Amino acid sequence: MISNSYWNPWFGKLTLNAIPTDSLVAMGAASIAVLGAVGTIVLITVFGKWRYLWSEWATSVDHKRIGIMYVVLSLVMLSRAVIEAIVIRLQQAVSVNHSGFLAPEHFGQLFTTHGTIMIFFMIMPFLTGLINYVVPLQIGARDVAFPVLNSISLFLTAAGAFLIMASLVLAPFSTGGWTGYPPFTGIEFNPGVGVNYWIWSVSLASIGSTLTGINLIVTIYKKRAPGMRLMFMPLFTWTSLCVAIMMIFAMPPLTVATALLALDRYLGMHFFTSGAGGNMMNYINLFWEFGHPEVYIIVLPAFGVFSEVFATFSAKALYGYTSLIVATMAIAVLSFTVWVHHFFTMGQSANINAAFGIATMLIGIPTGVKIYDWMLTMYRGRVRFTSPLLWAIAFLVTFVIGGLTGILLSVPPIDFMVHNTTFLIAHFHNVIIPGSLFGMIAGYQYWFPKAFGYRLDERWGRIAFVCWTAGFYLAFMPLYVLGLKGMPRRSVETFQSSFEPWLLVAAVGSLLIAGGLISLGIQLYVSIRQRDRARVAAGDPWDGRNLEWSTSAPPPEYNFAVLPHIEGRYPFYQMKKLGHAYPQQKTYQPIKMPKNSGLGPTIGVASAALCFGLVWYIWWLAIVGTAVIIAAIIVRSFNRNTMRVISVEDIEHTEARWHAILAAAVPVSRDQENVPANVGLAEFMS
């Protein structure tokens, strides 16, 4: 281990000892990270794709490309966090009356990175990516309000993800859990660099999300197509708006909590220390003032996806459109009034606990409204069980179970009995996996054809679905039982033989989930290989109802050659009904679009350097990083040449090619949506 007093002006506290050679598992993970990075670099070089990646992707400010990059980042991080989950499950399964194969320190890092990645670097980028891709298309806009800011948000998040990946090789990461409670994470009890990694990676993600929130609010309020009133907006856009508002209010508490913790650690202040007037309850309040709204930040976009999916695959308008919106807003507001339920046992009076318990139960009402709305949307619809709908139905059933255990936990006396046990772990995985991850996967399956122009393979989609759902039940239902038996969460080792069978079942479940993840990978591979048999260039493979389906697949850079005029809900359905879904324009106007910008990647690299420097106390690197960020922003502010014009000829050419595809396309009925004949033109069937 590194001695605490060691410090070198060039490398700070970083030495070769940081490479985790003492553990086989950690070394394996480090090797995979290094090989993955080196392999990617070699492949890009061999195929000569650096210029393409830089000019077409990294510097792109197109909301569609940024959305795709977010989802790619999210899937990479999902793979790592799922592997960690399996290692955690296996360790617990073999560590009943036995020390297992992981050292306690290493186990602590695993559950910390698992939680941190899943929340900040998997689900947040996933939902941000989907929102980025879909919302401008749904509201009939050509881009988000601040395209360059969008790119900066992406690269700040990526910089945070880089820090977490770096901690695999230059270990250790924090052992303080994803919530990072002091005083354990304070300098007194945790003098290593692990907590620093956690603080800075989370801070980067938090700032990135705040900027995303600002961008989304302005986009949705100010950039809707003419005629699109708020109450005409698709449900996914509505939930995105709520999420954006929540980001504005919920991210600053996290930034404050991590910043104050950093000040305690770096400058010896006394915010959360156990002496000198510090008050660690302040941290816990600040963290959950972020943490609880965060639950709804990650769940509401999935609710939006499900609303789209239920309506589309039931071929019906949403049941209770207005009530769904009111419920969404009610959830958004209530989510700020319940944070104390995360620490009922930490000494408030019974009355305070009762008030927050009741507020928590209230959230069940609007959520219940939504569940009924979705079920009634399917009622008497022409339901097709295509992949996205399967995920939605699995969500409906599973989420209700998770919600009910949440109601149990909201009763303070019950919470006192099961708090800090695996019952809690089972509960929140039971809401977040179906309520958020399933939604993201459903959205990925649903909008993939729009983004890439071909459908995903349906067979592997179903296999993935079965693995994920069955794996979920096997992995998490036993944790309810174990929690009721009193098994503490985060146990590296347990001493109760009756835990063993349940832990074994949970471990099998986690392997099944891994199978689900692999199936998603195979699905992607198979779909790319067979893309010529699944092309849907005409753009409307699912007989969609909202504007995003009215463009080609993939949509042109400018999204809409002529901004549509909106007269009601489900504008694309209305257009198809009236028979003018694909209007031929005689003349086009040139379109002004933002130019690519290197500002996002520059700030991303500089902030990664800044935070890496802070983690290891390499002050010169931190100063250089800060200076580059400030300089880059000022230099950019002198750039007057930020827009470019897409000429009428280019637009005419692109549109003519799409209209040729449309003219050649044979409309298919909804029941044929999974056969090669579906080229993305839906037959109108009322």
Place this chain on the structure above:
Amino acid sequence: MTNSTTPLPRLYPGMNLGETDPDTHEAAEELVFGFWVFLMSDAVLFALLFAVYETMVNSTAGGPGAAQLFHLKPTLIETLVLLASSFTFGMASLIMKFKQHVVLLQIALIGTLILGVSFLGFEISDFAKLTRQGAVPQLSGFLSSFYVLVSTHFLHVLSGCIWILVMLIQLSVFGLDETVKTRLLRLGIFWHFLDIVWIFIFTFVYLLGLL
């Protein structure tokens, strides 16, 4: 275009340029609205720092408290300086809107910059005085929260000053074009926001602390 006798609708809170420059007025809508949203998240940040300060105001750990450390005179001077800078920025905004005169505008901005920098100077000397008395942020939870609340405001004013400096150069390079105007609009909102935050600091930290 719009008839000059009927004013354009106000598109956002604060000074709108509609009467004198309709095009910039339109262009400013999204930008200024976005900036208001940003300030909202910034206001949440300050609100939380205030809340932390209020919970820790008595956590002096046996060290000095607000009544022993703070003095009304220097903070009153700081307050007046910052209020004066808000006045000069207000003049700058009016010049931008009605006179559209680059040099006058620059003079008003330089006045604001001088006042802003003097405010920073007064604060630094305040902090130095406290440090000489041994009242450093490492001493107690109260002092940690005091220093962080006030220096967060300090850092905001510092970035405001850098922003003014950049805008002075941009005024010379580009003149008073649409981009410069929309940036000055946002800078103005930022500057007045910092003034309001300072009023809260003056009231809740200094005045109530000395009570």
